[in-house]
Amino acid sequence: SSHFDSRPVIARGGARPRRVRGAFAAVVIGMDLRRVVVSAVWLLSLGFDFAGAQTLKLSPTLTIEKSDSKTKTHEQVVGLLEHAKEKKLESNVVRFLENAVQQLQKVLDAAKAVEEKASEAPKDFTPQKYRVKPMPKLQAKKSTVKKIAAKDLRAKLKEGKNLNFAEPLLVTNATALFNSEEWEHVRRHWSASRIMSDEQLEKDLRIEYWPPDKARARLVGNMLQMEEPELVSFSRYLIICFHGTPAKPKLPGQNTEHCEQTVDAASMARNASELQELSIFPELQNAMPIQAEFRRRLLAAAADELPTILGKSAARWRERRGDISFRYFVFGPSGSGDKLHAENGLPFFDILIHGSRRWLLLREEEMMQVAEKAREALEFDKTSAYMFFEEKLPELKEEFGLKQYVEANQQAGDLVIVPSGWYRVSLSLADSISYYETILSEKDALTAVTENNVWRPQMRQYQLAFCYEPQDLHMLPNVEKGSQFHDWLKDAIGKVKNDELLPGILSVLLQCGSTMALDMAMPDLRVRSLTKACTPEVWRQCRSRLKDKLKEKGASATLSWLPEEPPRSPEELAAPGTGAGGSDEL
Numbered sequence: 309s310s311h312f313d314s315r316p317v318i319a320r321g322g323a324r325p326r327r328v329r330g331a332f333a334a335v336v337i338g339m340d341l342r343r344v345v346v347s348a349v350w351l352l353s354l355g356f357d358f359a360g361a362q363t364l365k366l367s368p369t370l371t372i373e374k375s376d377s378k379t380k381t382h383e384q385v386v387g388l389l390e391h392a393k394e395k396k397l398e399s400n401v402v403r404f405l406e407n408a409v410q411q412l413q414k415v416l417d418a419a420k421a422v423e424e425k426a427s428e429a430p431k432d433f434t435p436q437k438y439r440v441k442p443m444p445k446l447q448a449k450k451s452t453v454k455k456i457a458a459k460d461l462r463a464k465l466k467e468g469k470n471l472n473f474a475e476p477l478l479v480t481n482a483t484a485l486f487n488s489e490e491w492e493h494v495r496r497h498w499s500a501s502r503i504m505s506d507e508q509l510e511k512d513l514r515i516e517y518w519p520p521d522k523a524r525a526r527l528v529g530n531m532l533q534m535e536e537p538e539l540v541s542f543s544r545y546l547i548i549c550f551h552g553t554p555a556k557p558k559l560p561g562q563n564t565e566h567c568e569q570t571v572d573a574a575s576m577a578r579n580a581s582e583l584q585e586l587s588i589f590p591e592l593q594n595a596m597p598i599q600a601e602f603r604r605r606l607l608a609a610a611a612d613e614l615p616t617i618l619g620k621s622a623a624r625w626r627e628r629r630g631d632i633s634f635r636y637f638v639f640g641p642s643g644s645g646d647k648l649h650a651e652n653g654l655p656f657f658d659i660l661i662h663g664s665r666r667w668l669l670l671r672e673e674e675m676m677q678v679a680e681k682a683r684e685a686l687e688f689d690k691t692s693a694y695m696f697f698e699e700k701l702p703e704l705k706e707e708f709g710l711k712q713y714v715e716a717n718q719q720a721g722d723l724v725i726v727p728s729g730w731y732r733v734s735l736s737l738a739d740s741i742s743y744y745e746t747i748l749s750e751k752d753a754l755t756a757v758t759e760n761n762v763w764r765p766q767m768r769q770y771q772l773a774f775c776y777e778p779q780d781l782h783m784l785p786n787v788e789k790g791s792q793f794h795d796w797l798k799d800a801i802g803k804v805k806n807d808e809l810l811p812g813i814l815s816v817l818l819q820c821g822s823t824m825a826l827d828m829a830m831p832d833l834r835v836r837s838l839t840k841a842c843t844p845e846v847w848r849q850c851r852s853r854l855k856d857k858l859k860e861k862g863a864s865a866t867l868s869w870l871p872e873e874p875p876r877s878p879e880e881l882a883a884p885g886t887g888a889g890g891s892d893e894l
Contacts, residue, residue: 370408378419382412429495433639433662433739438500438550440558440641442738446697448666453477453716453724458484465591470749472655472727476669478716482659482723485588491721494585498637498661498741500550503576504543513576514539515569517548523566545569550641550739560643565692568640568736572633573743583635586743588659595748596634598829598878599822603630605881606821609869616865617858618811625811629818634748639741645693648675648733651726654753656746659723663740666697667724668733670713675731682708693735728753749830754823755839761819763841770797772841774812775850778802785840806861813854817870820847827876836874847874 372381389405432439455478462485465471483491496502503509516537540548549567552558577583607614607630614622638658645665650672682704691700704710718724718734726732748754763772763785773781778798782789787797804812820842826835836844851870858865875881 368404370412372415378412378415382409382416385409385412429492430499430501430662432499433741434500434546434550434641438546438739440550440552440560440564440643440739442642442664443560444664444737446666446735446737447664447717448668448715451478451716452714453667453669454714455480458482458723461485462591465589470592470655471589471657471725471747472750472753473725474727476667476714476716476727476730477725478718479723479725480719481721482588483721485723486585490585495661495720497582498743500542500546500739500741504546508578509576510541510543513542513571515542515545515571517545517569518566520562520566549644558641560641561694561698562643564641564643565645565694568638568644568646568693570636570638570646572631573635573637574633576637586635586659586745589657592747593749593830594634594745595754595826595830595833596632596746598826599748600632600634602822602825602875602878602881603632603818605878606818606869609882613865613867613869616863617814617854619807621807621811625814629811629815632822634746636744637741638744640736640739642736642738642740643694645696645733645735647691647693648696648731650729650731651746653728653756654746654748655725655727656744657723657725658718658742658744660718660720660740660742662720663742664720664737665718665740665742666735666737667716667718668697668701668713669715669726669730670710672729672731674710674712678704678708678710693733696733697735751833751838754826754833754835758819758823759839759841762816765793770800771812771816772846773797773801774804774809775816775846775853776801777853806857810854810857813850813857817847817850817854820850821874824874825876825878825880829877844874848872 370381370385372378385405385408389402389409392402392405434440453476458479458481461477461479479485486494517540518537522535522537549564550558558564573583573586607626614626618625648668701710716724717737748757760767760769761771763769765786773784776783778801781787781798781801782794784797787794823838823842824835824844824847826833835842851867851872854870855867858867869882871880
């Protein structure tokens with residue numbers, strides 16, 4: 309509640325005033341001024357002598373409860389003041405109301421200032437209490453990445469170009485890609501304070517945290533399969549990786565190098581609208597959201613029968629194979645960053661919302677050439693970003709001839725575009741959070757992704773073979789009947805048990821179906837004949853094989869949720885909860 313005194317003064321002569329306090333004068337919204345007179349009468353009844361008093365000070369109290377409207381209160385007291393002036397009431401009554409109006413105006417001004425302060429976008433990702441010291445000295449001495457203005461990038465995309473440029477690009481001040489006031493809202497919404505204050509996220513979101521010793525073991529590939537990360541809430545993660553004390557502040561570098569997190573953006577949003585502002589390239593056709601929607605609908609429709617088909621492994625299979633993640637938030641304290649790696653062969657863009665980062669990018673050929681010379685000596689591709697820039701990079705340049713690379717210093721509001729075929733490592737130079745999105749829009753890339761998940765024997769990917777009887781394996785792409793590979797594959801498939809074969813067939817249907825479901829939205833890709841590993845004939849063959857194996861197993865699954873012909877769009881499948889077997893839980 310807000311309380312203040314508005315004191316009318318009744319003065320007589322020039323003598324020293326005498327102050328009388330009375331609980332009588334509670335002023336409320338809509339009060340009739342005549343009650344002032346009634347209060348004065350009440351004072352007289354208590355024995356106050358107005359005539360004998362040289363000066364009398366009264367202190368009426370206006371109480372504004374939390375549920376009261378300060379604006380309406382102000383308007384109504386202003387109305388009382390206007391009434392007093394119009395009726396030419398005593399000057400002390402007018403002064404009393406003027407004082408009340410002035411104090412109410414101060415209340416409104418203070419409330420406005422608090423509201424404006426709360427609406428301001430924070431300048432940093434973390435509040436002062438959790439902030440780790442920045443590392444500006446580790447910035448690249450010179451940014452060598454090619455730069456492009458936001459308006460020029462937008463023009464290229466409108467001309468039909470995609471994001472898979474020949475080399476990486478840095479778009480400085482990419483905030484111009486956002487609509488008016490959207491960027492400030494993005495910075496406000498994706499700050500550590502806002503995320504931590506979201507009760508639903510605090511309850512549901514779990515960060516996979518690896519302690520320093522386990523994190524280092526993961527970098528060098530020395531982790532046992534049984535090792536699992538600690539699942540912590542966002543607030544707990546902040547305490548572990550950011551929080552220090554005045555006596556012992558958290559220092560960047562070896563204390564924080566293991567702390568960077570890459571989290572599926574959808575898991576940090578309550579609804580799709582929270583991520584809509586970050587969809588800054590409406591000109592781009594990206595296959596990944598369409599494929600993700602196909603998988604979501606198909607698995608929702610299959611919810612009731614998956615346990616019948618896969619048994620106890622249904623939930624694990626769905627977790628490992630079901631979703632396609634293509635939008636991420638990457639955040640971490642100053643000094644954090646992942647090892648040198650490629651982004652699954654797909655181009656992506658990364659916009660820094662808060663903080664500062666240093667990037668180094670090099671082509672795959674350069675990476676392999678240097679790795680051949682330096683792998684045993686340095687193991688530079690198995691070290692954190694901090695150790696890479698602090699120790700490994702100088703040695704790679706001086707002793708192993710690393711020359712063909714580019715660097716960039718990314719500030720908040722800057723956008724980095726990385727084409728396919730480039731390796732990258734990035735180090736947070738201040739507490740940072742960015743949003744990045746992978747793009748799948750080219751025919752060659754889609755072919756590679758599909759085959760890598762269905763049929764590519766040279767990479768030991770044989771799942772498509774599960775859809776065929778051993779005697780029919782010669783029908784697979786590039787498998788010659790009677791060849792050494794054919795005979796080996798025939799023997800291997802004959803030994804496969806149902807607990808491996810059934811999830812393998814489902815995985816092929818999921819991948820192949822999500823590729824052919826692009827047909828209506830992206831007809832130029834000609835997805836139904838894109839690769840021999842994924843065609844309508846393959847879909848029918850896999851469905852038939854699944855049906856036969858389930859019958860052989862004695863399972864009661866109907867497969868009514870699995871169309872006999874591959875859908876040409878996700879919309880041809882029932883939306884979750886509306887079709888047979890649909891469920892919102894999957």
